[in-house]
Amino acid sequence: MRDPDYYEILGLGPEAETDEILRAFHRALEHDRSSGTGRTPARTRLIEEAFAVLIDPTKRAEYDARCVGEDLIDETAAAISKVSPPISDQRVEQLETHERELLETLRQQAAAARRARGKS
Known part of the structure; x- marks a missing residue:
């Protein structure tokens, strides 16, 4: 959601x-x-x-990371749906796993950026 x-x-x-x-x-x-x-x-x-x-800078960074991730996923899904046949349930699960990994990476990068800002 x-x-x-x-x-x-x-x-x-x-x-x-x-x-x-x-x-x-x-x-x-x-x-x-x-x-x-x-x-x-x-x-x-x-x-x-x-x-x-x-x-709140921390909450905002997490919110922004989620929104960016969701937007990228939506744009990618729209582009894929234009050129490929419907995907299987197994592929959906793989994509959802990839989505979670991407969002976790974004969260980690946001946290690292916050830590770096805090040190400067």
């Missing part, structure tokens, strides 16, 4: 800095209050969840 697009929820791009995330969080909460339609508890939780993930 895909993660919600936290950047879209807060009206941000992936390059957003901490101060932009904070302003966008307050803006999203205020917009819902002033829109007159009222904000549902589920919408409030989603805004708060987006903020909590994007404001």
Whole structure:
């Protein structure tokens, strides 16, 4: 299951800095209050969840790695489906294993990058 697009929820791009995330969080909460339609508890939780993930460098790196991995997998699957016949269940399992390995590699690289930033 895909993660919600936290950047879209807060009206941000992936390059957003901490101060932009904070302003966008307050803006999203205020917009819902002033829109007159009222904000549902589920919408409030989603805004708060987006903020909590994007404001925390570790959570954000993990989220970004998952999203990049999911996007690459989706793009690859779309390209493959245009040129190849349907794949077998065994092949699906192999691809899922490969997907997990790719995501783990991305997580490890993100963790290494965080450690390297922490040392500088």
